[in-house]
Amino acid sequence: xxxxxxxxxxxxxxxxxxxxxxxxxxxxxxxxxxxxxxxxxxxxxxxxxxxxxxxxxxxxxxxxxxxxxxxxxxxxxxxxxxxxxxxxxxxxxxxxxxxxxxxxx
Numbered sequence: 319x320x321x322x323x324x325x326x327x328x329x330x331x332x333x334x335x336x337x338x339x340x341x342x343x344x345x346x347x348x349x350x351x352x353x354x355x356x357x358x359x360x361x362x363x364x365x366x367x368x369x370x371x372x373x374x375x376x377x378x379x380x381x382x383x384x385x386x387x388x389x390x391x392x393x394x395x396x397x398x399x400x401x402x403x404x405x406x407x408x409x410x411x412x413x414x415x416x417x418x419x420x421x422x423x
Contacts, residue, residue: 319402321359325359353413
């Protein structure tokens with residue numbers, strides 16, 4: 319998820335720079351780089367979300383770790399996993415939109 323944050327920050331800086339110098343980013347090579355980057359970060363984000371869900375299920379249901387140790391914030395683990403899946407859904411949507419944009423060239 320750190321890679322996703324860095325990728326999004328880099329794209330935000332590039333968009334801000336393009337707006338500042340009033341330059342258009344409709345270059346086929348640049349858009350194809352964005353498509354590949356978005357797909358890679360979407361796949362890695364999905365893998366991270368699935369692994370977080372697996373650990374949450376392991377702690378909650380399989381070994382009953384959360385029932386034995388009440389001081390663990392298991393509800394926060396579940397919430398963080400839900401937000402990770404939400405982040406994946408949004409980055410996958412961005413990847414599909416960028417793919418459509420590439421196909422329009």
